[in-house]
Amino acid sequence: MPGDGESAGGSYLDLRRRLTERDRSLHEKVVTLEEAAALVKDGETVGIGGSTLSRTPMAMIWAVIRAGRKRLTCARGITSSEGDWLLGSGACEHIVTSWFSQGIVWGISRVMRYHVESGGVRFDEWSHMAMGLRFRAGAMGVPFLPMRSMLGSGVLQQRPEAREMDCPFTGDRLLLVPALNPDVAFIHVQRCDPYGNAQMDGLQFLDIDLAMAANRVILTTERIVSNDQIRRAPDQTKIPFFAVEAVVEVPFGCAPHECSGVNEPLFRHMDYYTSLVNKDPVKGMAEYLEHYIYGPKSWAGYLELLGLETLLEAAKGGRRVSNA
Amino acid sequence: MPEERHYTASELLAVMSSRLLEDGQIVFAGVGIPLLAATLAQGLHCRGLTILFEGGVIGPNIEPGKLPPSTNEQRCTIRANMVLPSTDVLLLLQRGYVDVGFMGGAQIDQFGNLNSSFIGDPARPKTRLPGTGGGNDIASLVQMIVAMKHEKRRFVEQVDFVTSPGFLRGGTTRRDSGLPAGGMYRVVTDLGLFGFDEETRRMKILALHPGVTIGQVQENTGFELAVNGEIPVTEPPTERELAVLRNLDPQRLYTS
Numbered sequence: 001m002p003g004d005g006e007s008a009g010g011s012y013l014d015l016r017r018r019l020t021e022r023d024r025s026l027h028e029k030v031v032t033l034e035e036a037a038a039l040v041k042d043g044e045t046v047g048i049g050g051s052t053l054s055r056t057p058m059a060m061i062w063a064v065i066r067a068g069r070k071r072l073t074c075a076r077g078i079t080s081s082e083g084d085w086l087l088g089s090g091a092c093e094h095i096v097t098s099w100f101s102q103g104i105v106w107g108i109s110r111v112m113r114y115h116v117e118s119g120g121v122r123f124d125e126w127s128h129m130a131m132g133l134r135f136r137a138g139a140m141g142v143p144f145l146p147m148r149s150m151l152g153s154g155v156l157q158q159r160p161e162a163r164e165m166d167c168p169f170t171g172d173r174l175l176l177v178p179a180l181n182p183d184v185a186f187i188h189v190q191r192c193d194p195y196g197n198a199q200m201d202g203l204q205f206l207d208i209d210l211a212m213a214a215n216r217v218i219l220t221t222e223r224i225v226s227n228d229q230i231r232r233a234p235d236q237t238k239i240p241f242f243a244v245e246a247v248v249e250v251p252f253g254c255a256p257h258e259c260s261g262v263n264e265p266l267f268r269h270m271d272y273y274t275s276l277v278n279k280d281p282v283k284g285m286a287e288y289l290e291h292y293i294y295g296p297k298s299w300a301g302y303l304e305l306l307g308l309e310t311l312l313e314a315a316k317g318g319r320r321v322s323n324a
Numbered sequence: 325m326p327e328e329r330h331y332t333a334s335e336l337l338a339v340m341s342s343r344l345l346e347d348g349q350i351v352f353a354g355v356g357i358p359l360l361a362a363t364l365a366q367g368l369h370c371r372g373l374t375i376l377f378e379g380g381v382i383g384p385n386i387e388p389g390k391l392p393p394s395t396n397e398q399r400c401t402i403r404a405n406m407v408l409p410s411t412d413v414l415l416l417l418q419r420g421y422v423d424v425g426f427m428g429g430a431q432i433d434q435f436g437n438l439n440s441s442f443i444g445d446p447a448r449p450k451t452r453l454p455g456t457g458g459g460n461d462i463a464s465l466v467q468m469i470v471a472m473k474h475e476k477r478r479f480v481e482q483v484d485f486v487t488s489p490g491f492l493r494g495g496t497t498r499r500d501s502g503l504p505a506g507g508m509y510r511v512v513t514d515l516g517l518f519g520f521d522e523e524t525r526r527m528k529i530l531a532l533h534p535g536v537t538i539g540q541v542q543e544n545t546g547f548e549l550a551v552n553g554e555i556p557v558t559e560p561p562t563e564r565e566l567a568v569l570r571n572l573d574p575q576r577l578y579t580s
Contacts, residue, residue, distance in 0.1 A: 205410050
């Protein structure tokens with residue numbers, strides 16, 4: 001079934017209604033990480049911003065796992081170790097993505113393998129461009145977009161949700177990929193104002209389409225800046241306030257992944273993490289969850305466990321981007 | 325293997341594939357050997373070659389010793405000409421701006437199809453691999469170069485799963501499936517250089533690396549390779565090629 005398990009479904013008018021139900025005025029919406037996690041309901045479809053090890057909304061995912069959310073469907077262009085966390089904790093049982101492992105340098109995620117091969121988790125594979133166009137169709141308010149890849153492949157055979165058609169104008173064979181409108185998007189940015197006007201540095205990945213496709217956006221941000229500061233450079237604003245439901249200030253909110261201009265990935269921690277969970281995807285993951293996710297009192301406590309030296313080293317690497 | 329080689333198999337792969345690139349081309353590159361080879365080509369005979377990264381980067385400036393570990397991180401953006409959404413850089417493939425797609429491969433078959441999704445039956449996979457990423461988009465839309473280690477378990481008659489399409493079942497099946505553009509152009513391995521027959525679309529030997537025999541290649545391949553006439557031998561990597569390459573990857577992260 002098209003869109004099966006991916007969104008609340010319903011008609012085009014339902015999709016519009018979910019936006020108009022929200023307060024879209026220019027109002028402050030700053031909340032804590034815990035309050036933001038409480039806005040996510042069991043069984044919802046979550047679109048996750050960033051890609052692979054970059055600008056991953058780690059703190060938000062960490063908070064949602066701690067809040068005990070269940071049966072989430074998670075969609076992201078490329079999935080990395082945040083996907084391990086979501087599967088290992090039992091928060092997510094359905095992943096929609098183009099690629100899932102911790103990162104090329106660490107080989108194949110044993111956590112992903114364990115959960116997918118045992119049949120406990122559904123892993124829907126789409127090409128990266130298909131993921132992008134599905135979010136774009138969602139952002140455009142149309143039910144699908146046509147594209148020219150995936151045709152003839154095994155990837156398409158696994159995806160009955162997509163449909164082939166001959167173009168009514170040219171006769172060309174095309175693939176139609178269905179819009180993906182997540183219930184909620186988690187997106188981490190370098191800065192935004194208390195209303196949710198978000199500015200993003202570096203690679204945007206699929207985030208802007210994701211933000212506009214989702215029924216609501218939860219923003220985490222390195223820092224909250226004034227609305228005046230946003231208005232001084234409106235050309236830098238990539239997500240408008242009225243798409244945003246909540247704003248949380250979380251410095252180093254992507255750790256141990258990177259945030260452009262802020263920090264590079266915490267490679268030492270990623271090495272430790274991947275060796276732990278790839279050795280034993282059940283016990284290793286349980287150990288990580290206990291110590292790093294459920295253990296700390298706050299996100300600052302998680303960062304403390306990562307270690308100040310590791311964090312500062314990553315931050316030094318992060319600043320290099322604007323100083324090359 | 326030739327005795328007393330003063331380069332590694334990965335260095336051989338990088339050098340041999342860099343020679344396939346031409347000045348002025350726009351190359352959509354994966355990380356590892358493809359990126360290394362494209363950057364090497366830029367340092368040698370292709371000053372005007374442009375690299376694209378899946379994360380959304382046009383024309384990055386790759387710093388020696390600081391190769392990005394994925395195509396999706398800030399290191400890819402340093403001193404680039406442009407960053408754009410990942411969807412839009414992938415759409416450049418569809419629009420037709422890109423000359424060559426350049427990737428590594430886990431498993432390839434006689435028609436150049438690549439598998440990076442499943443080992444075994446997809447319904448009950450023995451191993452779930454990471455999946456396509458942008459691989460399917462690149463292989464569907466542009467001419468492809470694949471660089472990979474030559475091993476029997478990687479060169480199979482038929483892949484368990486077509487993640488990134490080559491010529492599908494050979495002949496005109498690729499075009500008939502709605503993929504009129506692109507296709508597998510070259511496969512570079514540590515044993516030789518391979519192309520595809522114009523009619524049957526089966527893989528054929530184009531050249532062997534120094535000291536490698538046809539028998540040795542066939543022994544490491546899970547299907548019959550076509551051989552047409554005299555097979556030339558590639559020129560071994562030159563000192564200059566190796567020097568530029570080693571400067572790019574001084575820690576030998578990708579070329580050990």
